[in-house]
Amino acid sequence: MNSDIRVAIIQTDLVWENPEENRRLLEAKINTISTEVDLIVLPEMFTSGFTMNPDAVAETMEGKTIAWLKDITKAKQMAIMGSLVVSENNNFYNRMVCVEPSGTITTYDKRHTFTLAGEHNVYTAGTEKVLFNYKGWRICPLVCYDLRFPVWARNVEDYDLLIYVANWPKVRIDAWDTLLKARAIENMTYCIGVNRVGLDGNNFEYSGHSAAYDVLGNRIDTLSENEEAIQIVTLEKSAIKKYREKLNFLNDRDQFNLI
Template sequence: MQKELKVALIQSNLVWENPEQNRINFTNKISAILELVDLIILPEMFTSGFTMHPNLVAETMTGDTVSWMQKLATIKKTAITGSVVIKENDNYYNRLLFVFPDGKIEHYDKKHTFTLAGEHKVYKAGSHQLIINYLGWKICPLVCYDLRFPVWARNTTDYDILLYVANWPKVRVAAWDALLKARAIENMTYCIGVNRVGLDANNYEYSGNSGAYDALGKRMDTIPTDKEATEIVTLKKEHISKYREKLGFLKDRDVFSLKG
């Protein structure tokens, strides 16, 4: 078990519906990380922006973006995660990919599709939560709109990190800030959210507000708003174990099971 985990949050603008250019841009940003890190987090739909035209950008699990992630993860000796548009069995998915340093992949399909934007009409929703075991840490990865649904994120498995990738618009960023902090506190876990910046083709503005919170809800990062930035935070297993043992809030949690 690794006692500390170094995580790089990449808050970036995205080129609309242009996977190749986004891969080039992120290659440069990832290459610029000179410190050894264990995990690199990219935003939601990082190859396209939050598009409702999946037919224009969708790839397969053997496509260019997956191969690119595997290659970079191997070169940098780190895990890389973020969501992309994937086509599988004639369905489109907003799929979070978690690529291990050896190229192995686990994935999570976004459970709560964003009905306000019509995401449910073009993307098939996932039905299963994913818990990733990595370097002795248990990670629960979720996507954007999932943040509004605390039951789906409830820490019933004693995970150590709750992770959100997003295209969360500036007009509702107060909710993003409040909910990330709340998820950390109620689940006694590290909670990390990586959001994009810039303007998309639908004229929606994104301010980023990416952040990392510890199990007490304390902000750990200094990522600026409204601009591209990369920041590395160090997570400590001792912090999780210390406060879960000292405060014991999770021992009093409600017992329940979810039906997809």
């Protein structure tokens, strides 16, 4: 299948440690999307903000947020992605979920926990890179701090779309901008990053800078910084094939195994 897909990026503020209110506000934003889209992407920890207090917000995979996502995706016939705090087997995870209209759920647990904030002391790190197929696209989901580690994202599987969700603070936003573009270029893939805006409960400021890049590193969105916004971008499957066959850069990539 060579069909294009339309992705809605939701750049939003988050209510600190309040899943019910975040679900309400996000549903209102989702309901404003009047054009047809295939996939909606929400920020990291979209039910709570980037909290180190998981006891206050953690849910199971049978909890209210997963049920809410299933209801919306089924009603609107579009998939939704984002991360939330999940409790499982006596551990807490910063877990990316992708819920499809069919009810299929793909999960990815954040591999690189953010040691500067002590995330490694609170959340269990994931161990597996995850790829999934949706509407003919091979998608690689990653979370925030993963962006700083290119080996983990290296496109050895010929995936088509790399998606990062984040709570990336304004003070280091230049790194976010630079690395998102780099991941697109080095992997010859579409790369989308969705970051929040506003202040969190620790008074860290977030300026958004959500963005979408094509396989050559050209920015294809028009999102502004510091503002809540929804941007829909169209990703062209034919462009991936065209430039990979023309330039063949991935054919020269280094071979390695993660240990």
